[in-house]
Amino acid sequence: MVAFTAEHHDLRKLVRDFAEKEIGPYADEWEANGIFPAHELFPKMAELGLLGLEYDTAYGGQGADHLCTVILHEELGRVGPAGVAMGIGIQTDMATPSLHHFGSEELKQRYLVPAINGEAVCSVAVTEPDTGSDVTALRTRAVRDGDDWVINGAKLYITNGTQADWICLLARTADKPGYGGLSQLVVPTDTPGVRVQRKLDKLGMRSSDTAELTFTDARVPVSNTIGEVGLGFYQQMSQFQNERLALSYAAVGGMETALTRTAEYLKTRQVFGKPLIDNQHLNFTLAGLSARVDMLRHYNYAAAEAYIRGEDVNRFATVGKLEAGRLAREIAATCLQFHGAVGYMEEMWTARYFRDSPVWSIGGGADEVMLYVLSRLDGYHA
Structure with missing residues (x-):
């Protein structure tokens, strides 16, 4: 415990x-x-x-x-x-x-x-127009010119992208194929050549800004390299681990609220002379989903304790992220359905939650990427 x-x-x-x-x-x-x-x-x-x-x-x-x-x-x-x-x-x-x-x-x-200190908003830029899950295929390049990196390329689906004061950018700094030539750079967004190309119009998560960014001969000092040149892939993988854990933690909080609010609605909604919550199918379904949320919560806690002990939590982060995404979508669909027509209205929280929930299975590594990672960790791949 x-x-x-x-x-x-x-x-x-x-x-x-x-x-x-x-x-x-x-x-x-x-x-x-x-x-x-x-x-x-x-x-x-x-x-x-x-x-x-x-x-x-x-x-x-x-x-x-x-x-x-x-x-x-x-x-x-x-x-x-x-x-x-x-x-x-x-x-x-x-x-x-x-x-x-x-x-x-x-x-x-x-x-x-x-x-x-809250004085600067930051963002992380990895995904590109032609490269999503395959980080090793990134094309944004940073070429050394004296004491500067000269950056050219584009990044897509960048959260906080229109507000960020600086970006943790993953770019190719060597001609080596795959992951060997990638580095992480701090890029201030007021750097000449850095541009917010457009603010993206999303299905969900609409309260956050997401942008496409372009880099045209943008210069930053070589000293803005985070860690060692060429080790950016490994550093970013570690950063992805933190991201997946955080996503799983947040998903649990959202799912708990969704189930609680749905139960409260069913207690007040009268159908055929009695509260909807008295329907056994409905209350059994909510109970089953609540049990699964509880299991994910305690799985997250086990991951956190392992993290504190300094253990490798890659599998924890991968499993938690995978289950969080799948369960969030199921709960969102169930809560909307149990609210009936009113749940389909934009004025009701269920509509927003239904639109928001798919991102847990996409951002930070899609479900398929999580399964790819697990199949190798667990020996289910040739």
Whole structure:
């Protein structure tokens, strides 16, 4: 059983209160706008120490354990909207881990500290128009010219892309095929040649901005390389692991809320002279889904404890991400169906949740990629 302390419970209340006050009331507005104001929200989070929970105190972090990260994403997922939770996750667990673990002192002071302080919004740019799951096929190139990298290429589906002050960019820095020639670079978005080509119109997660970015002879110092030149693939894989864990944690919070709200609706909706919740098929279905959410939650906790022990959690992250995506879609469809016609209306939360849920099976590695990884980890491949 995971050992949550009184401090952990205090953090959970802190995050929940913050999300209910500073995020929940603006869900509809931010969904309609297709963006949430990160430059306004993140400083408020930073005041509470929520943007660098596990990071070194020397850079403004809290030096907390990984269970605090679990709590943060569970509670953000619980309150929603999911697009905001995802945008925050980019800042805390998808764009900054490599910089914290592998970056130089100069890079950390210049870029990590402002991100933790809420003064800078950041993003991570890996996917390209012609390359999604196959990271080794990336075409964006950074060619060395003296003390600079000169970057040319394009990145697609970049969350926080229109608001970001800097990007953790994965680019090809050598002519080596595959993963050997990739490096991670910090690229400020005010760099000449860096352009937001367009803001993308998404099915779901509409409260977060997602962009296509282009790089045309954009110059950044070679000293903006995170870690070692040529090791970017390995660093990014480690960063993907953090991303998949965070996605699974947030998904649990969202699924719990969806089931609770659906049960509350069924208790008040009268059909044939009695509450819908009295229908055995409905309450048995909700009970079964709740049991599966509980299993995923405790699987996540086991992953977090293994992470704290310093163990390899690649399989944990892969299984958790796979199951989170599948279960979220099933719960979203069930909750919408149980609400009937009103659940199909955009004014009802079920419609947004139904549109948001597919991303858990796409972002951070599609279900098929998770199965590909598992088939090799478990020896189910020649």
